[in-house]
Amino acid sequence: MDKRQAIIAAALRVFAREGYGQASLDTIAAEAGVAKPTIYNHLGGKENLFRHVLAEIAARSNAKTLAALQTFPTDPHELRDHLNTVGLRLAECFVDEQSSALRRLLHAEIARFPDLFDVVLDSGPNQATEALAGRLARLANAGYLTIEDPIRAARQFVALLTDELPAMTALGTRPINPDDLERAVTAGVDTFLRAFATPTDAPAGPPAREAVGPLPG
Amino acid sequence: MDKRQAIIAAALRVFAREGYGQASLDTIAAEAGVAKPTIYNHLGGKENLFRHVLAEIAARSNAKTLAALQTFPTDPHELRDHLNTVGLRLAECFVDEQSSALRRLLHAEIARFPDLFDVVLDSGPNQATEALAGRLARLANAGYLTIEDPIRAARQFVALLTDELPAMTALGTRPINPDDLERAVTAGVDTFLRAFATPTDAPAGPPAREAVGPLPG
Amino acid sequence: MDKRQAIIAAALRVFAREGYGQASLDTIAAEAGVAKPTIYNHLGGKENLFRHVLAEIAARSNAKTLAALQTFPTDPHELRDHLNTVGLRLAECFVDEQSSALRRLLHAEIARFPDLFDVVLDSGPNQATEALAGRLARLANAGYLTIEDPIRAARQFVALLTDELPAMTALGTRPINPDDLERAVTAGVDTFLRAFATPTDAPAGPPAREAVGPLPG
Amino acid sequence: MDKRQAIIAAALRVFAREGYGQASLDTIAAEAGVAKPTIYNHLGGKENLFRHVLAEIAARSNAKTLAALQTFPTDPHELRDHLNTVGLRLAECFVDEQSSALRRLLHAEIARFPDLFDVVLDSGPNQATEALAGRLARLANAGYLTIEDPIRAARQFVALLTDELPAMTALGTRPINPDDLERAVTAGVDTFLRAFATPTDAPAGPPAREAVGPLPG
DNA sequence: TATGAATGAGCATTCATTCAT
DNA sequence: CATGAATGAATGCTCATTCAT
Numbered sequence: 001m002d003k004r005q006a007i008i009a010a011a012l013r014v015f016a017r018e019g020y021g022q023a024s025l026d027t028i029a030a031e032a033g034v035a036k037p038t039i040y041n042h043l044g045g046k047e048n049l050f051r052h053v054l055a056e057i058a059a060r061s062n063a064k065t066l067a068a069l070q071t072f073p074t075d076p077h078e079l080r081d082h083l084n085t086v087g088l089r090l091a092e093c094f095v096d097e098q099s100s101a102l103r104r105l106l107h108a109e110i111a112r113f114p115d116l117f118d119v120v121l122d123s124g125p126n127q128a129t130e131a132l133a134g135r136l137a138r139l140a141n142a143g144y145l146t147i148e149d150p151i152r153a154a155r156q157f158v159a160l161l162t163d164e165l166p167a168m169t170a171l172g173t174r175p176i177n178p179d180d181l182e183r184a185v186t187a188g189v190d191t192f193l194r195a196f197a198t199p200t201d202a203p204a205g206p207p208a209r210e211a212v213g214p215l216p217g
Numbered sequence: 218m219d220k221r222q223a224i225i226a227a228a229l230r231v232f233a234r235e236g237y238g239q240a241s242l243d244t245i246a247a248e249a250g251v252a253k254p255t256i257y258n259h260l261g262g263k264e265n266l267f268r269h270v271l272a273e274i275a276a277r278s279n280a281k282t283l284a285a286l287q288t289f290p291t292d293p294h295e296l297r298d299h300l301n302t303v304g305l306r307l308a309e310c311f312v313d314e315q316s317s318a319l320r321r322l323l324h325a326e327i328a329r330f331p332d333l334f335d336v337v338l339d340s341g342p343n344q345a346t347e348a349l350a351g352r353l354a355r356l357a358n359a360g361y362l363t364i365e366d367p368i369r370a371a372r373q374f375v376a377l378l379t380d381e382l383p384a385m386t387a388l389g390t391r392p393i394n395p396d397d398l399e400r401a402v403t404a405g406v407d408t409f410l411r412a413f414a415t416p417t418d419a420p421a422g423p424p425a426r427e428a429v430g431p432l433p434g
Numbered sequence: 435m436d437k438r439q440a441i442i443a444a445a446l447r448v449f450a451r452e453g454y455g456q457a458s459l460d461t462i463a464a465e466a467g468v469a470k471p472t473i474y475n476h477l478g479g480k481e482n483l484f485r486h487v488l489a490e491i492a493a494r495s496n497a498k499t500l501a502a503l504q505t506f507p508t509d510p511h512e513l514r515d516h517l518n519t520v521g522l523r524l525a526e527c528f529v530d531e532q533s534s535a536l537r538r539l540l541h542a543e544i545a546r547f548p549d550l551f552d553v554v555l556d557s558g559p560n561q562a563t564e565a566l567a568g569r570l571a572r573l574a575n576a577g578y579l580t581i582e583d584p585i586r587a588a589r590q591f592v593a594l595l596t597d598e599l600p601a602m603t604a605l606g607t608r609p610i611n612p613d614d615l616e617r618a619v620t621a622g623v624d625t626f627l628r629a630f631a632t633p634t635d636a637p638a639g640p641p642a643r644e645a646v647g648p649l650p651g
Numbered sequence: 652m653d654k655r656q657a658i659i660a661a662a663l664r665v666f667a668r669e670g671y672g673q674a675s676l677d678t679i680a681a682e683a684g685v686a687k688p689t690i691y692n693h694l695g696g697k698e699n700l701f702r703h704v705l706a707e708i709a710a711r712s713n714a715k716t717l718a719a720l721q722t723f724p725t726d727p728h729e730l731r732d733h734l735n736t737v738g739l740r741l742a743e744c745f746v747d748e749q750s751s752a753l754r755r756l757l758h759a760e761i762a763r764f765p766d767l768f769d770v771v772l773d774s775g776p777n778q779a780t781e782a783l784a785g786r787l788a789r790l791a792n793a794g795y796l797t798i799e800d801p802i803r804a805a806r807q808f809v810a811l812l813t814d815e816l817p818a819m820t821a822l823g824t825r826p827i828n829p830d831d832l833e834r835a836v837t838a839g840v841d842t843f844l845r846a847f848a849t850p851t852d853a854p855a856g857p858p859a860r861e862a863v864g865p866l867p868g
Numbered sequence: 869t870a871t872g873a874a875t876g877a878g879c880a881t882t883c884a885t886t887c888a889t
Numbered sequence: 890c891a892t893g894a895a896t897g898a899a900t901g902c903t904c905a906t907t908c909a910t
Contacts, residue, residue: 003870019325021238024904035871037907042869046905108236108325110388117387125384149404156408159380163372167342170334171327187366191373195412220894241879252896254882259894263880437874453759455672458900469875471903476873480901542670542759544822551821559818583838589814590842597810601776604768605761621800625807629846654891675883686892688886693890697884 004042006032011053016101020050020109050109054116055123057102062124065093069128072135079144080193087161087185090132094162095181100172129154136196146198153196160188221259223249228270233318237267237326264330271322271333272340278316279341285310286345289352296361297410304378304402307349311379312398317389346371353413362413370413377405438476440466445487450535454484454543481547488539488550489557495533496558502527503562506569513578514627521595521619524566528596529615534606563588570630580632587630594622655693657683662704667752671701671760698764705756705767706774712750713775719744720782730795731844738812738836741783745813746832751823780805787847796847804847811839 010032014023025046029036043049068089093099102120110117133150136157140147147153164184169176227249231240242263246253260266285306293299310316319337327334350367353374357364364370381401386393444466448457459480463470477483502523527533536554544551567584570591574581581587598618603610661683665674676697680687694700719740744750753771761768784801787808791798798804815835820827 001869017328019236019238019328021236022329025906026904036905037872038870040906104324104327107321107323107388110321110390111234111236112239114387114390117390121384152404152408155380156377156405159376160373163376167338170331171324173327173331173334187369188373191369191412195408218894242881243879253880254897255895257881435873451762453670453672453762455670456763459902460900470901471876472874474902538758538761540758541755541822544755544824545668545670546673548821548824551824555818586838586842590811590839593810593814594807597806601772604765605758607761607765607768621803622807625803625846629842652890676885677883687884688893689891691885 001042003032003034003038007034007039007042007049008053008056011049012057012098012101015050015053015105016098020046020105020112025049047113050113051116054102054105054120057098057105058120058123061093061096061099061102062127064096064099065090065124065128066131068093069131069135072132079139079197080189083189083193084182084186086135087157087189088182090128090158091161091165091181091185094158095165095169095172095176097172100169104171129158132157140198143198145196147196156195157188157192160192161185163188218259220249220251220255224251224256224259224266225270225273228266229274229315229318232267232270232322233315237263237322237329242266267326267330268333271319271337274315274319274322275337275340278310278313278319279344281313281316282307282310282341282345283348286348286352289349293356293361296356296414297406300406300410301399301403303352304374304406305399307345307375308378308382308398308402312382312386312389312393314389317386321388346375349374360415363415364413373412374405374409377409378402380405435476437466437468437472441468441473441476441483442487442490445483446491446532446535449484449487449539450532454480454539454546459483484543484547485550488536488554491532491536491539492554492557495527495530495536496561498530498533499524499527499558499562500565503565503569506566513573513631514623517623517627518616518620520569521591521623522616524562524592525595525599525615525619528592529599529603529606529610531606534603538605563592566591577632579630581630590629591622591626594626595619597622652693654683654685654689658685658690658693658700659704659707662700663708663749663752666701666704666756667749671697671756671763676700701760701764702767705753705771708749708753708756709771709774712744712747712753713778715747715750716741716744716775716779717782720779720786730790730848731840734840734844735833735837737786738808738840739833741779741809742812742816742832742836745809746816746820746823746827748823751820755822780809783808794849797849798847807846808839808843811843812836814839 007028011023011028014028014031017023018027025036025039028049029039032039039049043052069086072086102124106117106120129151132154136145136147136153137150139145140150145153161184164187165176165181166172168180168184224245228240228245231245231248234240235244242253242256245266246256249256256266260269286303289303323334323337346368350371353362353364353370354367356362357367362370378401381404382393382398383389385397385401441462445457445462448462448465451457452461459470459473462483463473466473473483477486503520506520536558540551540554563585566588570579570581570587571584573579574584579587595618598621599610599615600606602614602618658679662674662679665679665682668674669678676687676690679700680690683690690700694703720737722737753775757768757771780802783805787796787798787804788801790796791801796804812835815838816827816832817823819831819835
């Protein structure tokens with residue numbers, strides 16, 4: 001329905017702005033332009049509304065992130081530049097307003113909604129990590145990177161990229177200067193490459209096969 | 218006073234358990250074994266109480282973390298082992314119940330208390346990062362590590378160490394298996410050394426365990 | 435609505451009985467037979483409720499008083515009797531329970547609601563004084579009274595009528611004996627006539643024209 | 652004691668400013684510079700304190716008023732001027748800050764303290780009325796005034812004097828312009844003399860200034 | 869389906885009062 | 890005598906929820 005979307009959109013704004021506990025259904029109803037009971041008709045209670053909202057943000061964030069990975073270079077000649085590009089896209093997803101709000105809400109209400117954490121994790125970051133791991137594995141197979149555990153590498157790639165962002169954005173409540181964002185990404189990619197780039201004297205080619213598999217002794 | 222400490226301790230528990238908005242002074246008073254007005258006499262209102270509590274946890278967490286760094290090896294022969302040891306201590310601080318609660322509360326209430334973020338940051342993580350950076354710089358000076366920006370390296374060290382912990386502990390609400398924690402730390406230290414360890418053809422120190430694979434020349 | 439009137443009526447009773455500060459919304463709600471939030475839905479908060487109540491009593495009192503003046507004799511042969519009659523009606527309005535309560539509440543809360551005084555004054559006594567002044571001016575024009583400033587005369591008429599009433603009714607908290615009320619009125623009218631009755635040796639007729647206008651040297 | 656007076660003085664200010672219900676012992680204690688229990692030691696409870704305060708203001712107001720009557724002219728050649736003078740003094744007592752506060756407090760709390768009304772009345776206005784009645788009786792005996800019931804005349808004298816003052820001072824919460832006060836007094840004295848001055852064709856006293864218009868024969 | 873109206877429960881806060889010191 | 894500390898009780902107000910329409 002039309003109203004249903006209006007309610008979820010309004011709830012998303014209000015929950016993000018005020019948190020679950022302080023958000024009032026009156027505010028949400030007013031902001032959605034509907035009467036309070038309509039919220040109950042469509043979504044039944046505050047708790048259920050919250051779950052729907054989180055699912056919604058998680059889905060959106062996930063879609064955005066997967067889209068950012070869609071054009072991941074699988075056979076780049078300029079590896080660093082390409083990682084910087086894709087890293088910047090990921091970092092932009094990370095500092096995205098809704099993505100930040102989602103993280104804040106999860107932290108805030110995990111005690112009240114312990115199940116939501118896994119739901120969100122599976123619907124979002126885990127998928128992204130898997131996708132990213134696949135891309136990194138291809139680069140490893142192509143000999144550009146030396147990676148034993150692609151999932152781990154993917155997680156660490158993201159960790160290095162987003163390292164400074166919470167502090168720089170006050171947990172996502174302050175906008176970040178694009179230059180600062182790029183610098184943070186560059187720093188993360190730099191360290192990532194120091195750790196995982198295949199030494200360049202062995203030019204390109206597919207030698208690093210064993211690097212992906214089980215390690216020797 | 219005695220009561221004052223009891224109030225802060227109880228408030229800490231209740232805020233951590235229920236969040237700022239849902240925590241009620243009745244609950245805190247009951248859990249502290251005092252009457253409600255006593256909270257007002259000592260700490261003046263809910264907001265002030267919350268600030269005191271956060272400051273308290275932040276101070277404790279910081280002290281714990283700085284203590285963990287106190288015995289940082291400055292001239293180790295077994296670099297990896299030593300980094301694993303200190304990394305484990307840091308990770309233990311990270312997954313500490315109070316430290317996790319602090320992070321959750323900060324995320325939850327940063328919209329209501331925008332100033333608290335910087336306060337906590339300065340009283341905690343920033344000091345730890347600086348201390349850690351100093352230790353890493355010494356190791357670099359001694360030729361064990363190749364580091365240009367110690368602050369950045371310190372931040373990335375922590376990022377790599379704690380990478381998996383939020384997911385493994387459900388944002389600090391579930392205890393973590395010590396073995397899992399150690400594995401996560403090892404993985405982080407491993408990548409850190411791949412990125413920053415000085416190449417081993419330099420005589421100092423043992424080679425960084427072949428399992429990691431050849432480091433870039 | 436029905437409930438709205440019930441709330442205002444109950445609030446009127448409770449405020450009159452206990453004063454603004456001591457009156458509790460719980461009491462008012464109970465006495466009105468509604469739940470507390472209903473008061474907020476209809477009238478928004480204690481202060482607003484108080485304003486509505488005062489406006490209500492002021493309007494009622496004013497209507498009563500103006501009605502009492504409606505039948506004011508404009509050409510009486512028995513001037514004293516007629517003034518006694520109208521004076522008694524006015525005095526009855528003055529000692530009326532609600533009118534007294536209004537005066538008490540105004541005195542009590544003028545510090546908290548400085549604006550209410552003028553509001554009530556304009557919606558009540560001032561209108562009555564003007565109406566009364568008009569009636570007195572007609573009597574003066576008809577030669578029965580000698581009045582230069584009808585507004586002043588009206589005020590003084592009321593002052594003389596109500597002179598003893600506060601003390602006799604304990605500021606409106608005790609009922610007054612009708613005989614006592616009549617005696618007080620008679621005394622006031624008596625003095626009023628001593629001051630303003632045109633000397634009777636000039637029988638009736640319209641001679642006192644100049645008395646209303648500017649006085650001689 | 653010193654403290655006792657400080658408490659009463661502070662309570663007087665606070666009660667006058669905020670009313671009985673809203674005045675808090677904390678405020679009074681702070682304003683008096685004592686600890687709260689000290690109020691209990693000296694004056695036992697809020698209600699008792701209030702009684703003491705009212706008695707105190709009543710006594711002061713009464714003293715002031717009686718002093719204003721002390722120099723009442725008993726054999727004046729300029730009757731009107733003398734009545735204006737004494738009337739002005741009485742009116743000044745009436746608009747006095749403390750006297751006004753006393754009236755407001757009495758109105759406000761007569762429901763809670765029904766007995767206080769008579770206490771204050773006897774300790775104040777009644778004494779003043781008696782004193783004034785005595786003075787007026789002397790003037791009547793001297794042939795200047797024609798008065799049958801001096802008490803009644805005294806009450807009416809005051810009523811005519813103070814007629815406009817409540818409206819002009821917003822029940823004593825706004826200061827009054829001295830010129831306005833004098834004009835109000837003059838108007839009251841004028842009407843009083845029209846009612847009670849012995850006709851001037853009798854030799855005693857100067858004629859009552861034609862501005863008043865002819866007095867009834 | 870959508871809503872205006874109503875409510876029971878709960879919250880932060882304040883206050884008059886007492887007690888140990 | 891004076892006070893710091895503590896508290897039971899009450900108050901204004903808000904909220905999630907329901908029901909009749």
